[in-house]
Amino acid sequence: MSIILDISQIDMEFKTPSGTFTALKGVDLKISKGEFVSLIGHSGCGKSTVLNIVAGLYQATRGGVILNGREIHEPGPERAVVFQNHSLLPWLTAYENVELAARQVFRKTKSNAEIREWVEHNLRLVHMDHAMNKLPSEISGGMKQRVGIARALAMQPEILLMDEPFGALDALTRAHMQDSLMEIQNELKNTVIMITHDVDEAVLLSDRIVMMTNGPSATIGEILDIELERPRDRLALASMPEYAALRAQVLRFLYEKQRKVEHIATVTAKKRGLLKKAV
Amino acid sequence: MATLLSFNNPLQAYPKLSARMSSVLINIVQMVAVPFVGIVVFLFLWSVTANNITTSLGKFPGPDAVWEQMGNLYTEYKDEKVKAVEFYQRQDERNAERLTTEPDYEVKIRAYTGKATFPGQIVTSLITVLSGFFAAVILAIPLGIAIGLNKTLNNAVNPIIQIFKPVSPLAWLPLVTMVVSAVYTEENPAIAKSFLNSMITVTLCCLWPMVINTAVGVASLSEDLRNVSRVLRLSPLAHVRKIVIPASIPMIFTGMRLSLGIAWMVLIAAEMLAQNPGLGKFVWDEFQNGSSDSLSRIMVAVLTIGLIGFLLDRCMLQIQRMVSWDKASASR
Numbered sequence: 124m125s126i127i128l129d130i131s132q133i134d135m136e137f138k139t140p141s142g143t144f145t146a147l148k149g150v151d152l153k154i155s156k157g158e159f160v161s162l163i164g165h166s167g168c169g170k171s172t173v174l175n176i177v178a179g180l181y182q183a184t185r186g187g188v189i190l191n192g193r194e195i196h197e198p199g200p201e202r203a204v205v206f207q208n209h210s211l212l213p214w215l216t217a218y219e220n221v222e223l224a225a226r227q228v229f230r231k232t233k234s235n236a237e238i239r240e241w242v243e244h245n246l247r248l249v250h251m252d253h254a255m256n257k258l259p260s261e262i263s264g265g266m267k268q269r270v271g272i273a274r275a276l277a278m279q280p281e282i283l284l285m286d287e288p289f290g291a292l293d294a295l296t297r298a299h300m301q302d303s304l305m306e307i308q309n310e311l312k313n314t315v316i317m318i319t320h321d322v323d324e325a326v327l328l329s330d331r332i333v334m335m336t337n338g339p340s341a342t343i344g345e346i347l348d349i350e351l352e353r354p355r356d357r358l359a360l361a362s363m364p365e366y367a368a369l370r371a372q373v374l375r376f377l378y379e380k381q382r383k384v385e386h387i388a389t390v391t392a393k394k395r396g397l398l399k400k401a402v
Numbered sequence: 403m404a405t406l407l408s409f410n411n412p413l414q415a416y417p418k419l420s421a422r423m424s425s426v427l428i429n430i431v432q433m434v435a436v437p438f439v440g441i442v443v444f445l446f447l448w449s450v451t452a453n454n455i456t457t458s459l460g461k462f463p464g465p466d467a468v469w470e471q472m473g474n475l476y477t478e479y480k481d482e483k484v485k486a487v488e489f490y491q492r493q494d495e496r497n498a499e500r501l502t503t504e505p506d507y508e509v510k511i512r513a514y515t516g517k518a519t520f521p522g523q524i525v526t527s528l529i530t531v532l533s534g535f536f537a538a539v540i541l542a543i544p545l546g547i548a549i550g551l552n553k554t555l556n557n558a559v560n561p562i563i564q565i566f567k568p569v570s571p572l573a574w575l576p577l578v579t580m581v582v583s584a585v586y587t588e589e590n591p592a593i594a595k596s597f598l599n600s601m602i603t604v605t606l607c608c609l610w611p612m613v614i615n616t617a618v619g620v621a622s623l624s625e626d627l628r629n630v631s632r633v634l635r636l637s638p639l640a641h642v643r644k645i646v647i648p649a650s651i652p653m654i655f656t657g658m659r660l661s662l663g664i665a666w667m668v669l670i671a672a673e674m675l676a677q678n679p680g681l682g683k684f685v686w687d688e689f690q691n692g693s694s695d696s697l698s699r700i701m702v703a704v705l706t707i708g709l710i711g712f713l714l715d716r717c718m719l720q721i722q723r724m725v726s727w728d729k730a731s732a733s734r
Contacts, residue, residue, distance in 0.1 A: 179632075210627060213728030223634070
């Protein structure tokens with residue numbers, strides 16, 4: 124398989140009032156076309172930073188990201204992002220939110236009728252065609268995230284970046300959304316990088332799980348190949364010993380090797396630091 | 403009140419229905435009866451107090467005197483209208499007559515110049531306040547957007563705004579008057595100078611709340627929406643048009659409502675001083691006139707000013723409800 128994305132030895136440093144903070148150190152990852160990669164790690168380990176660098180929202184201090192042989196310097200629709208909190212424009216309906224993205228990408232290559240068809244197609248894909256004329260405030264959290272996914276898909280990205288897409292949803296809705304995502308993935312075979320906290324979600328959806336060490340100077344700890352056959356079924360997997368073994372490996376990495384020892388005192392100190400920044 | 407109403411209620415046999423009925427009754431009491439009682443108490447206190455205040459122009463007007471003057475002002479308006487109609491009729495007749503004797507006579511139509519009526523003053527005031535307000539909208543919203551988008555510009559302009567914001571219109575007015583008479587020197591001005599004076603004063607005073615609110619609305623655009631715009635690679639213009647302006651509409655409207663309220667208050671003072679026809683001038687003229695009816699007539703103007711201010715605010719609220727996506731901010 125051909126390499127589509129090359130994250131090449133990136134470091135990320137943030138300037139803070141108390142000196143330089145090294146968030147990432149030597150993150151190196153190659154992703155093939157059509158691959159589904161999950162980034163997993165404790166909160167604060169820099170998963171989102173990696174994703175934001177790939178999206179072009181941040182610039183790496185050292186190293187770079189190469190997509191299809193070209194280095195990334197700024198955000199663009201070929202790297203569509205599904206944001207954690209959906210980030211739909213609240214004054215536009217579901218249809219209009221997707222249309223804004225589709226029009227931006229295809230205004231020169233598609234006619235109005237084609238764009239309309241394309242927007243509706245993407246909303247059908249995420250099963251939101253019945254509510255396409257509703258405003259975000261009129262639909263549930265899961266539905267908003269579906270529209271967010273449809274918006275990203277409508278950009279026809281070369282790589283789809285998902286930042287904890289189901290993190291804010293309840294467990295049942297999340298399971299439902301994961302099934303939907305697998306179904307879409309089965310059809311479109313997109314290249315996806317997804318950030319998650321959820322071990323089951325990572326094993327269920329991914330071809331590879333990239334496990335990150337704790338920050339500061341976080342980097343890739345281990346990479347686990349998930350060679351479970353597709354299409355996957357969560358019920359069948361639940362009783363499968365391979366599945367349990369893979370799951371155990373991720374858990375062992377997170378809770379033995381990278382056990383997060385965070386004393387309450389440091390947590391409050393950190394929060395105080397954040398508060399100061401906010402003031 | 404609720405217990406009083408449900409006492410001996412014949413619907414007690416149907417508890418659900420009875421509960422609903424009494425909740426409807428409570429609503430009626432709260433929405434209609436309580437405000438009504440408030441107004442009656444106010445009128446009573448007003449007339450008692452007014453009876454005990456004696457001025458050089460006689461007793462301070464109570465509700466009855468004001469009501470009477472309201473009627474008088476309306477009759478004067480009607481009379482004036484009749485006079486105007488008669489004037490134009492006479493003019494037409496004269497012109498027709500003259501045309502029969504000299505066929506190549508060029509017909510001149512002169513406008514009726516009767517004295518200003520109370521409804522006429524209201525209309526003038528509304529025109530002045532709305533022109534001043536819209537001039538401010540045209541200046542303030544683009545400026546506010548620019549300041550909200552650009553931190554450097556904000557730092558540059560903010561101290562100036564903060565200093566001008568608390569300045570009273572009465573301080574501006576002499577300066578505006580002098581500048582207008584120096585700059586606007588036409589023989590037959592299409593727009594009266596006094597109108598320009600009060601309009602510009604209104605504009606100057608309602609500029610600041612709009613600029614500040616628009617800038618705050620634009621600057622508080624969420625990071626997520628900004629990222630959406632960046633990922634979509636919207637051009638700067640499309641970013642402003644499709645993301646920034648819709649996102650800050652609720653704040654822009656808050657600023658506009660504040661400004662319109664200020665504009666209306668400022669206008670009355672400006673009209674008094676600038677001698678621009680309108681409600682402010684009406685009040686001033688009545689004060690100078692000093693007849694025994696003057697105080698009641700001023701009181702009519704006071705109530706009218708309050709009512710129109712209230713209606714203007716309601717109108718803005720309605721427009722905000724129609725335009726804004728954020729229904730919560732429009733309910734305040």
